[in-house]
Amino acid sequence: MLGVVLRGVLGATQLCAPRYRSRRAQATLSAAMPGTAGSKKVAVVTGANKGIGWDVARILAEQGHTTVVAARNEELGREATAKLQKATGSQGVLFHQLDITDPVSVEAFAKWAAQELGEVNILVNNAGLAFKGNVFGAAEAQQTLDINLFGTRRATEALLPLVPNGGSVVNVCSMAGKLSIIKDKALRSRFENAKHADDVTALANEFVDAIKADKLAGSGWPSSMYGVSKLCEATYTRLLAEELSTLNIAVNACCPGYCATDMSSWKGYKTSAQGADTPAWLALEAPATGKFWSERKEQPF
């Protein structure tokens, strides 16, 4: 499946990158996950210009890992990078523009990463969107899914050829996107039994179509655009982990907890630094693959 997915996103040239080809037949996930060996890694954190992403990048940079602040807004990204360099005293903090909804931006980022970084040991897909207040509609649901699901998938698939043996992919999801938000048994089982990332795409599209057709009530879907997008992202994470199960690459989902950031209108009970703990821990020491984590503890999806 991954081959098909990668071909779709990257084209045949990158699919056949030697680094990706050379990773065949590797051992199953071992205790020796990134960071545990004490070696310096290369990390990319999306949406790292502020909030939880900035603090994940700070933790990684503080431990001496080369850390890329990936942000869609160049000015904000450069400011955040300068702040991070000052806070950590690290020269290994880099900036590169990345809008995960823009295929051109993602391709340019992946090309730069291949040329300048060589490999990406840690990818933290943190960039995300939640509309505030009572905003609800098909266009808004599409935009939420475009960032939280499709953007995360696009960035992941573009950078996966650079993730070597021992790498870690962390998708910052949410407790608001657990399977339990789907009360309808038939719909829930479609999430549970999804086999391919495209099954998740189909489910996401159905959600938007139900809103468009004004048929959400009685369709089995909850009315949370953010919750559905994060459930889709977590399901995608689980499927990707299964797909990569023969490689020594950890792929995990996590919830940072309710954090006071721009997204939460500064109402959370945790700081962004506290929220960054679990994603940064997974980036460096993931004890397993294909799991959902909160407060460094495994949770059901």
Ligand SMILES: NC(=O)c1ccc[n+]([C@@H]2O[C@H](COP(=O)([O-])OP(=O)(O)OC[C@H]3O[C@@H](n4cnc5c(N)ncnc54)[C@H](OP(=O)(O)O)[C@@H]3O)[C@@H](O)[C@H]2O)c1
């Ligand atoms: N805060 C919470 O309580 C909470 C709880 C559970 C999960 N989460 C998750 O944690 C992650 C970080 O959230 P946060 O609270 O730190 O939110 P935040 O302060 O609003 O930060 C979100 C980040 O994502 C970036 N972003 C949005 N769309 C993007 C795109 N298309 N391409 C690249 N970057 C993009 C934003 O960039 P701009 O600055 O340019 O907008 C910003 O850097 C999200 O995935 C969120 O869903 C947060």
